[in-house]
Amino acid sequence: MAETIQIQVNGEQRGCRADATVGDLLRELTVKTERVAVELNLEILDRKDFDHRSLKQGDRVEILSFIGGGV
Amino acid sequence: MANDRLIIAGREFKSRLWVGTGKYKDFAETKKAIEASGADVVTVAVRRVNITDRSKENLLDYLDPKKYTILPNTAGCYNVEDAVRYARLARAAGVSDLIKLEVLGDERTLFPDTAGLIEAAKILIKEGFIVLPYTNDDPIVAQKLVDIGCPVVMPLAAPIGSGLGIRNPYNLKIIMEMIKVPIIVDAGVGTASDAAFAMELGADAVLMNTAIAGAQDPIAMAEAMKYAVYAGRLAYKAGRIPRKLYATASSPIEGML
Numbered sequence: 001m002a003e004t005i006q007i008q009v010n011g012e013q014r015g016c017r018a019d020a021t022v023g024d025l026l027r028e029l030t031v032k033t034e035r036v037a038v039e040l041n042l043e044i045l046d047r048k049d050f051d052h053r054s055l056k057q058g059d060r061v062e063i064l065s066f067i068g069g070g071v
Numbered sequence: 072m073a074n075d076r077l078i079i080a081g082r083e084f085k086s087r088l089w090v091g092t093g094k095y096k097d098f099a100e101t102k103k104a105i106e107a108s109g110a111d112v113v114t115v116a117v118r119r120v121n122i123t124d125r126s127k128e129n130l131l132d133y134l135d136p137k138k139y140t141i142l143p144n145t146a147g148c149y150n151v152e153d154a155v156r157y158a159r160l161a162r163a164a165g166v167s168d169l170i171k172l173e174v175l176g177d178e179r180t181l182f183p184d185t186a187g188l189i190e191a192a193k194i195l196i197k198e199g200f201i202v203l204p205y206t207n208d209d210p211i212v213a214q215k216l217v218d219i220g221c222p223v224v225m226p227l228a229a230p231i232g233s234g235l236g237i238r239n240p241y242n243l244k245i246i247m248e249m250i251k252v253p254i255i256v257d258a259g260v261g262t263a264s265d266a267a268f269a270m271e272l273g274a275d276a277v278l279m280n281t282a283i284a285g286a287q288d289p290i291a292m293a294e295a296m297k298y299a300v301y302a303g304r305l306a307y308k309a310g311r312i313p314r315k316l317y318a319t320a321s322s323p324i325e326g327m328l
Contacts, residue, residue, distance in 0.1 A: 009122060010119045010120065010122050011119075012122070012123075029120075029122050029125065030125045031120055031122065031125070035129075035131055035164050035165065036120060036164055037117070037160040037161070037163035037164035038163075039160065044159050044160060044163045045163070046163070047163070062119065063119065063120045063122065064117050064118060064119055064120060064160050064164060065117070065118070065120045065129065065131075065164055066115040066116070066117060066129075066130060066131055066141065066143060066161075066164060066165070067115065067116050067117075067118045067130055068091075068092040068093045068094070068095060068098075068101060068115065068116070068130050069091060069092060069093045069114060069115050069116025069118075069144055069146050069280075070090075070091020070092065070093040070094065070114055070116075070144075070146070070231075070279075070280025070281065070284070
């Protein structure tokens with residue numbers, strides 16, 4: 001069993017497997033990767049890198065998407 | 072009017088009415104109102120995904136990106152850094168380089184910070200974005216935005232969501248005459264006649280959200296706006312008669328007893 005690390009996702013603390021990637025996190029959260037943007041410690045990730053970027057203790061992840069909005 | 076297409080940065084748009092997707096009761100209503108409006112460009116905001124309640128539906132499940140051009144905005148950004156960050160996030164989440172750039176200067180009026188707008192636009196244009204700037208009804212700022220590479224200028228009619236209509240038709244008219252790129256009147260219209268007026272002045276399109284979403288019957292208002300924009304465009308192309316102080320009889324005098 002892999003050890004657990006603490007990360008921050010959309011401003012909230014949560015535990016996550018120490019060897020998890022951003023892609024793993026999105027799957028765990030059941031967030032579809034299409035039409036989301038992910039920022040890892042203020043760096044915007046390319047969608048094709050989600051499965052290659054591993055998470056570290058204290059990482060700050062922001063997951064954003066489109067919502068209703070206007071003018 | 073069949074070939075009267077709006078072209079921006081090489082992209083062709085069928086509708087001269089563009090609509091926002093905020094403030095609707097639910098996604099079903101959003102979808103119906105957008106369909107009734109005939110718009111083929113819809114604006115969206117970029118926000119955090121709700122990771123605690125994944126049962127919530129996504130707006131884009133209701134809007135087919137093949138049918139609509141999804142135009143993300145930087146609404147809610149009050150400085151250059153935030154606006155640029157949101158624009159980059161929008162591009163990462165989306166499929167295109169289009170961004171409706173807003174750099175707001177004040178929470179009460181939501182008036183644009185035009186100095187910040189120009190600065191943010193320069194950065195984003197350098198990064199390959201197609202910047203559609205929400206700006207004030209200031210012809211000089213409009214020209215500066217064109218000079219730095221904006222393919223369109225989007226001056227406000229009145230404060231966002233105010234429904235005050237076209238407050239400064241003379242400035243808008245000057246912008247339309249001075250500026251050689253399409254002008255989209257963005258924000259402030261309240262009802263159909265405001266939209267028609269904007270088009271009669273020579274606007275190339277009108278963008279609105281609250282006037283439709285906030286109406287008592289948003290779907291009916293969306294349809295009203297479709298016809299208003301169409302009628303205003305036709306009237307502009309037709310060329311109105313000059314205003315005169317006194318009457319000119321329409322019926323001939325000849326043949327009278």
